Amino acid sequence: MVAAHNLKHALFCAVITLVISWPIMGLKLEAVGTQITLQGADPFTWIAIGVAALAVFLFQLFREAILGRLGMLKSLNPMADRKPMPQEKRLKLESIGLTLLIVLALIWPFFVSRGSVDLATLVLIYIMLALGLNVVVGLAGLLDLGYVAFYAVGAYTFALLSQYWGISFWMALPIGALLAALFGLVLGFPVLRLRGDYLAIVTLGFGEIIRILLNNWTNVTGGPNGIGGIPDPTLFGMEFGRRVKEEGNVSFHETFGIAYSGEHKVIFLYLIALVLAVFTGLVIRRLMRMPVGRAWEALREDEIAARSLGLSRTGVKLSAFTIGAFFAGFAGTVFASKQGFISPESFVFLESAIILAIVVLGGMGSQMGVILAAIAVTILPELAREFSEYRMLIFGAAMVLMMVWRPQGLLPMRRRQIKLSTGE
Amino acid sequence: MLEVQNLSMRFGGLLAVDQVSLDVQEHEIVSIIGPNGAGKTTVFNCMSGFYKPSGGKILFRGQEIQGKPDYRISRLGLVRTFQHVRLFGRMTVVENLMVAQHRHLNTNLLSGLVATPNYRAREQKALDRASYWLERVGLMEMANREAGNLAYGQQRRLEIARCMVTEPQLLMLDEPAAGLNPAETRDLDQLIISLKEDYNVSVVLIEHDMSLVMGISDRINVISQGRPLASGTPDEIRNNDDVIKAYLGEA
């Protein structure tokens, strides 16, 4: 009886698998001139579809047994019931590890290719973004799908300030971040009263609005053509170009009497990004342990209880939203400087989705997890080019699987243990 | 110190609370009892600001508080627990207590970021208060566990401790004994009396456990189907015909 029911269910699932994969994957629409034709897929795809259906069939048929076996595997895992290290030891190890990592990160760019350093800068930008979004999503539990809008505000602020008033990177950095924070504040104030899922949609809509405005406000933002000629950062007034662009400045290579090299600039930008990323991480780490950080988490855990204890919902959410936006603005300014050119293309929903994927994969709330995930998500597609096509497909699937199997992320957040003194 | 006058609450066509009045004096334990669905929790929700009452007044030390936002009411010193325990489940027990002291702390971002002496002093004071209450309710060993992993009785006690660290003047407990075993209920009994005696807190209690209610209440208000049915001392209530009828009718 049970077996028959199982068989029926398994067959049904296999048929569904065929139905959802056969037409879409098996029959490809090709436009030949004005005519559209259907192209059958290559044999490999057919085999893949068949294997998928068979796999679903077998899994559903032996579902209980397989899940049971999986459960056993988990209990065989030697890591599973390993006692957590005492906090002091762990913190010590962690700080040694982090220091080593930062020292390594400081030395490393001088020995590798320009392309690698450039990629590393991008990784650092994503780390900043993900750490910022981690505050909003991971700690405060607010799903912000328009995070990229604040990144855009930071980038465009720098681009426009430099274009119209010739303002330098170092001036623009705080201005861009503060302006992004201001945007966060102004947007957040009305929308943070909304329930979680509405908030997600509204922020998504807001992100799209910003992008559409950037695209269409052509005489200020250059529309789809974007803004170019964004200057590089200077080091105490020294420029990194071959020739000095701005009157009164000197060039880096002449000051130090070394030959000009395009690499200096790339490494310098990398170092700036590194310092800013470390700064971002440290500030947020500190915030997490402050009253405001605890309030974020309390609101995420139980909004009603938090309110009953005197936390103002709007105030607490707004602080998370604004601080998240601030660091996105930071990252945006660095991004504009790195690229030298920005356009609305760089600020599409896909970017928000990637940053969200980083936070979710790494472990919501966990800084270490988020940093590692940012590195993995940015570098893996570069290492395996053929993989990059499948990148978003895999991210999407990974987000679903993580939520189903391991919602705390790959490297879950660890709670700080506090030593209490007993007896007064 | 607290006076509820002719409180009414309407949800669409349903009048959930109809002209309920009650008052609480300093240093007093007042209970609200009544059959299931009588509107007791709705009264609480109005008093703590989660609902905006449709009619009537709530005065706390002479100040009208009906319709004020919940977090403001709690900052005045009226703090509540919930029928279904509401803890910050993935935060540790201490952290739960620290969150509750949010407004006693220095919440200036800059002074926190650079950890000024003033900031550290207040943080330490809050920690001390937290450990005091943890010891008081017997949860010291659990301090660094996640609150969601505690046993049910421990969660109940933590919820009360979390209210107490805010140094309230009036504590509203919504069925604190629900789901507790007899031994735990006796401890709770002691704890509530001690809150009144040793910490000078007035308590409003919603409870079904009659022996608990009769044992510790100074006065009792009975409501039934949203309307006030009787009020008085435990002895008066015990012998009130209307109350007996309402309870027998329910059974």
Place this chain on the structure above:
Amino acid sequence: MQDLLYFGQQLINGLTIGSTYALIAIGYTMVYGIIGMINFAHGEIYMIGAYTALITITGLATLGVTWLPVILLIALICAMIVSSSMGWAVERVAYRPVRGRHRLIPLISAIGMSIFLQNYVHLAQGSRNIGFPALIEGGFQFGSSGNFQMSISWIQIVIFVTTFVCMTALSLYISRSRIGRACRAVSQDLGMANLLGIDTNRIISATFVIGAALAAVAGLLLGMYYGSVDPLFGFIAGLKAFTAAVLGGIGSIPGAMLGGLILGIAESMTSGYLSGEYKDVVSFGLLILILLFKPTGLLGKPEVEKI
């Protein structure tokens, strides 16, 4: 006179788009009514419906089928089958396992599913947009004035009629059939319905299947109306339809219809009098305003916070 005709033309265009939004919005509203979550992947299911319809139409043309009603009917059925299967599978894989967890978890799972499906079609069918053959051509022209000619095309009429038929059928189904009644019971109180012996899992599956089937209808109609499809086709349309659902009051089926029509008109008026570029801004702006000032929408019931 000419102004009035121009206005009338925008109104017709708006109602056309609006009724398809309403069809998609049903999927959001029914799912929300029952399990209280936004099915972010619904826009993708609609897009897959449009692709399936196009694949079927192309296939039939290759086979030499030329009689239009047969082509449309088969395309519609195929699109509905594939979309419904997809809707069923999505619920099974991404939503059922996380039901009842912390509210953030199903939401992220849904977004992951949406990204996955978008890229699934992108990889299988390429990212370029593909022309949808104009199967239904021509229309009426009436009320000309000056050099402006007001018109209503056959495809617009087909869209109105189909939407009307689908909506009526759905309303009857919900109010009369056993599953429909169970749906309403589940949306009132899921736990209670479960206790009363209603197989809530089945009802939730049914909701996804019905929503997906209607989205497939919209996919075929809008594919023909716009004349092309691409993998991003569902993303914006999904957002619009969601806006329509919220505007009308999420959880309410007549609300979805009303919201869809209002949104369609607002958009075509923006395109007609301002610029097509800003029509998305207007609809997102509308969404934000509605959520701020009347989060229950026009026909929705107020929610009482349960404590």
